[in-house]
């Protein structure tokens with residue numbers, strides 16, 4: 546607690562921001578995070594307004610709900626309308642599929658239930674053995690070990706898993722391939738790193754000469770992270786640093802990684818509006834196919850309408866534009882009436898800006 550209190554010290558914040566202004570580069574540099582919680586901290590606490598004008602912080606595809614392609618929502622909707630009970634996280638219900646959301650499917654008679662985690666889905670399936678249940682498993686490396694754990698626990702025969710988990714490092718690599726984005730450094734997500742450790746990021750400084758700092762979620766964590774990235778740039782030595790060492794260990798969470806390895810294969814995955822990214826998703830291994838909802842219920846939808854007319858989520862998600870640059874932002878697209886996935890989740894950049902943005 547004492548350590549956390551230090552991360553909320555306003556005097557320290559002033560010292561770091563003063564230092565950032567002293568070190569400010571003469572040309573604009575762009576640091577990218579890939580995490581909805583980082584965007585929340587940056588926007589909620591107005592951190593962009595504290596930074597020198599030449600330091601820009603952009604948000605990459607770090608919202609697990611936003612990156613779900615419409616086709617996967619369509620799969621869950623199809624199952625629900627065929628009489629299968631879908632269990633999933635509350636944020637997912639309003640994410641647009643190609644023609645409707647799960648919320649609309651629920652209004653049309655689909656049995657869709659909000660759960661806090663996969664263990665709730667197991668409990669529900671055990672309580673109603675006459676019904677068929679599917680857990681719509683979304684999220685990054687942080688939530689996928691919980692799915693893996695339940696799969697290994699031999700879940701009830703009336704429960705299967707629609708696995709839609711995604712991996713963060715391949716999305717970071719995608720951003721580096723976008724020629725005109727010109728990222729100067731990554732702020733890597735603390736919670737994902739708690740699971741995967743530091744090794745998956747080594748490729749960025751070694752192969753791409755790209756500075757990376759794993760950062761926590763207090764405002765000062767991010768200011769320190771930016772300071773560390775600037776230091777690497779000043780020294781001309783890109784490397785991988787861990788600002789969040791009070792939580793993230795180099796080797797990650799060995800037990801969670803073991804669960805992931807035993808249950809999932811790493812496969813190519815589609816991301817909303819971004820197409821298919823190599824080795825960016827988890828799929829159940831063949832030995833667990835009896836719990837694979839796609840195999841069990843014969844549902845597999847390959848493509849869908851990811852982006853509604855006028856919506857620019859695909860550009861917001863790669864940090865190419867700010868939410869306020871979308872003409873629908875806070876106009877016909879609001880948190881109460883979202884047009885795109887980025888306005889739905891509390892981790893979506895558009896929703897965060899709509900709720901917290903003043904002028905930064």
Ligand code: SF4
Nearest residue numbers: 857858871878885895
């Ligand atoms: S403001 Fe709405 S319509 Fe515009 S990019 Fe964001 S989610 Fe899409």
